[in-house]
Amino acid sequence: MSFDAIPSQYESETVSEKIIVKGMVQGVGFRPFVHNNAKRLGLTGKVKNTREGVEIIIQGGKSAITLFKKCLSDAPPKLSGITEILVEPFHLQDFDGFTIETSTENQTRGTMVPPDASVCDSCLSEMGNPENRRSAYPFITCTDCGPRFSIIKDIPFDRINTTMDSFPMCKECSSEYGNPGDRRFHAQTICCHVCGPKVFLYHGKEPELSDRHAIEAAVSMLQNGKIVALKGIGGFHLAADATNQETVSRLRHLKARGDKPFAVMAASLDAVRSFAEVGEGEAGVLMSSARPVVILKKKKTPEKEWKIAEDVAPGNPMIGVMLPYAPLHALLFKKNQTILVMTSANRKGEPIICKNQDAIASLSGMADGILLHDRDIHMRSDDSVGRWIDDRFRLIRRSRGYAPMPVSMINDTPQILATGGIMKNTLCMVKCGSAFLSQHIGDLETPSGLEFFHETACHMRRLIDANPSLMVNDSHPDYITSGLGKSFPHAEAITVQHHHAHIVSCMVENGYNGDVIGLAFDGTGYGDDGTIWGGEVLIASRKQYIRAAHLETVPMPGGSAAVKEPWRMGISWLYNTFGDDMWNLDVPIFKKTGISEAKTLVHMMKRKINSPLTSSMGRLFDAVSAIIGLCQMNTFDGQAAMALEMCALNAPWDIPGYSMDEVLPDKIHEADGIIIPDMKPLIRAIVSDLESHVDKEIISARFHNTVINIFAEISSRLAEQTGMSVAALSGGVFQNAWLLSGLSKALSEKNLTVLTHSIVPTNDGGLSLGQAGIAAATCQNHLVKKVKP
Missing domain, CATH: 3.30.70.100 (Alpha-Beta Plaits)
Structure with a gap:
């Protein structure tokens, strides 16, 4: 200016x-x-x-x-x-x-802590200049870039309170720090070759090389098909040449990854465009200071030199891509590296590794070399992940580059700690009208996951000077989060219903404080009646809710085993629809699953042996995926449902759904005033198409569009009955772009304003925000009611 x-x-x-x-x-x-x-x-x-x-x-x-x-x-x-x-x-x-x-x-104390930021263009330019004193220095930074949240130990954000306190500034850096005309004036992370952190390459448990020699050796290893563990800003990655099928397959085996896609890192936006389709919005997100993983559509005919190994994302038309965000990444690509798999270094179900000693102890058997540095990571943070849907970037995992940026709440509330769920966990602290969301913590089913939760809770409490008087947990009686109050013994604990929290999370993100028709679609959530909910329509405010509609309940044979084995839900829905006539059907599920195993499940369901009832939309998607022969076993969370969506992408967008005449007749079946659509005609129509040899892509698209039509119609009828005009969509099933986009459009055509997620995940990563929102709205009597608004 x-x-x-x-x-x-x-x-x-x-x-x-x-x-x-x-x-x-x-x-x-x-x-x-x-x-x-x-x-x-x-x-x-x-x-x-x-x-x-x-x-x-x-x-x-x-x-x-x-x-x-x-x-x-x-x-x-x-x-x-x-x-x-x-x-x-x-x-x-x-x-x-x-x-x-x-x-x-x-x-x-109590002010906002900035998230980590990717290296800026000015620093990259200096790093690439042989005449600059920071030439090829992997920790170059200034006031416009570099680590923040991952290195801060306490506030204020001064060097002494970060993990840079071990590196006293040299004379030249000190001069820049004190010079108002310098770009590094008061840059707390300022350092150089002389005074800053250093890089080391380990092979086994001893360092072999340091500085540029370590980087050059790591690049050589990657180019020769080796796997290298690499310490980044928020934790360690396992890196490998993404164009080397043999190496990627070995990495997949070592990580016990199943078919879960790997993310990749490319040198530049032009490089990404050579193997993936990149829109203007997606390009902007890829180049942003947050540098998240962006899920893109693969090109059918990538440029030859950028041909990605099939095992990067097996059988998947999408691929997660990010650009270099740490100076060390840029140096790897400067040495003629092409494209790298860049996956979090952790054991299955455990948090990302962030400490050098843990990496050396745990990763030596997986990596051929470990490239680490001596700047400590105080607070680990995974890469953020998102997808561009309907002209908005929507976070699936909110972590590095975004956490702990707050979401505006309402003023004059007590200080609150919301503990989230046990999967895809985040926590949320509320103070002075701001809801501070943590980075992605992940699953809490391991001791290391629980330890990470407590570390994060105590760290955020210290940074924002919070002393919660209310602690909010999910109402599921077996959720371990209900017992996580030992660090906050003076906080009063309350519980809130899982799907109400999903809907309020969407409301808070959008700054909406009225009543909504809330569509909460996910895999598992404890219901008020003791069944497993997940295909719910709630009439809700921030304080209260009623269950207005839901999918019919069917048995979940094997309980939690059905989450990992979608064929179980396929059998459940087939038996629910056809009864013993099911055995006469000619459908793919019976060709991939033995009849004897299916009969065992029916026996369990008839006798109600370990077969809890569920109204879950996620389990319905699993069932259809298994019935049409796409996925019988989940090797990662949501695999069957993802396969169903990816299959639909090959069909025309405007293909009509199945008839709703029987599913939603003029007089909808109601039980205790709750609308329950009859999904049996939909299952029968799918089986009929299968027996008529209709392509799976067409069946999948018809199924998606039928679900859209059903719930758009239910919402419209509820809007007419209640006079409400706003719908909110939340829950992990809405990671499905076809469903989210199609249902949003259908609801808009029925004159409903639609609230959806963007900066907060629609899955359980956003659950803690909703819990906090409910607690803030009901803090006067500390009671969450289940009555009509």
């Missing part, structure tokens, strides 16, 4: 103002930015970090101060996020220039 042409006639009038800037304004170079602009404009005063944000006392000519404030709002630092600017008159003082005051713990 230009500072020329300040009208001189106003400059004789000196004024003084106090400015409070709120939002993501600490740890992002905001005070140096303020200092430099004030100096250029000839203004005096001071700036400091406070609990509220950044406090500025500015004094000088009225026009200069006007221009200064315009610069604050129009051209703030790259990584900042201003939510509010407050201005009030201030008494004149005798300032000697403009100064940056040192932060203190009491002044800053």
Whole structure:
């Protein structure tokens, strides 16, 4: 922004103002930015970090101060996020220039901590310049880029409170740090070859090489088909040449990965375009400072040199892609590396590894070499993952680059800790109207997962100076999160229903505080009647809900085993529809599953042996996937449902669904006032198509569109009955782009405003936000009611 042409006639009038800037304004170079602009404009005063944000006392000519404030709002630092600017008159003082005051713990405790940011173009340019003193330095950083959340131990965000405290600045770095004209003025992560962290290559348990020799050796290993464990910003990855089928297959075997897709990292956006379809929105997200994994559609005919090994994403037309975000990544690609598998280094079901000693102990049997460094990761953080759907990027996993950025809640609530679920866990802390979501914690079924949860809860409590008086858990009696209050013994514990939390999560994200028709579709959630819910339509507010409609309940033979073995749900739905006539059907499921095994399941269901009832939409998708022969066993969560969606992508988008005449007759079947569509005609229609040899792609598309039509119609009828006009969609099933896009469109055509997720995952990664939202809305009596709004 230009500072020329300040009208001189106003400059004789000196004024003084106090400015409070709120939002993501600490740890992002905001005070140096303020200092430099004030100096250029000839203004005096001071700036400091406070609990509220950044406090500025500015004094000088009225026009200069006007221009200064315009610069604050129009051209703030790259990584900042201003939510509010407050201005009030201030008494004149005798300032000697403009100064940056040192932060203190009491002044800053409770402020927003910025997320980690990818390396900026300016640093990359310096790193690639042989004449620059930071040439090829893998930890180059400035005020506009680098680690934040992963290295901060306490606040304020000063070097002494980060894992950079082990690296005292050399004379040259110290000079840059104190120079207002330098890009690294007050950059807490500033370092160089002389004073900063170093890289080491381990083979076994001893380091063999360091610095550039270590990087060059690691690149050579990757190019020769080896697997290298690589320490990044938030944890370790396992890296391998993504074009080498043999190497990728070996990595898949070593990780016991099943068919779950690997993410890949490419050198540049042009490189990504050579093997995947990239839209304008997707390109923007790939290049953003967050640098998440973006799920893209593979090109059918990629350029030859960029042919991805089939085992990267076996049988999947989509691929997860990210660009280099750490300087070390960029150095790997500079050495003529093509494209890398970049998958989290962890044992199945456990958190990503972040400590050097754990990597050396655990990864030596999986990796041919370990490229690590001596800058500690204080708070581990997986890569964020998302997908562009309907002109919006929608996070599936919210972690590095986004956490712990808050979501606006409502003011005057007690401090709250919401514990989320046991899968895809995140936690949420509420303070002063802001809901701070943690990074992706993951599954809590292992001791290391529980330890990670407690580490994160205590860390976030310290950073935002929270002392929760309310602790919110899922109402499932066996969820381990219900016993996670030992770190907060003075907090009162309450429980909320799983699917109500999903819907309120969507409402809070969208800033909506009214009543909604909430469609909560997921795999598993404990219902009020003791059954397993998951295909629910709730009439809900933030405080309360009623169950207005749901899928019919069917047995889940084997209980949790049915989640991993979709063929069990296929048999359940077939038997629910056809009874003993099922054995006469000519369907693929019987060709892949033995009749004797199927009869065992029927025996279990008849005698109600380990066969809990479920209304889950996720289990219905599993069933159809198994029935038509796509997936009988899940080697990763959601595999069968994903296969069904990917199959549908090969069919025309506008293919009509099956008839709803029997599913939703004019007078819908109701039980206790709850709408329950009859899904048996849908199953019969699918089987009829199978026996008529209709392509699976057509069947899958018809199934998707029938589900869309059914629930659009139910929502429309509920809207007519209640006078409501807003629908909210939440739950893991809405990761399905066909379903989300199609149902959103269908509801809009029925004159409903549709709320969906974007910055918060629709799956259980967003559950804690909804729990917190319910608790905040009901904190007056600490009771979550289940009555009609």
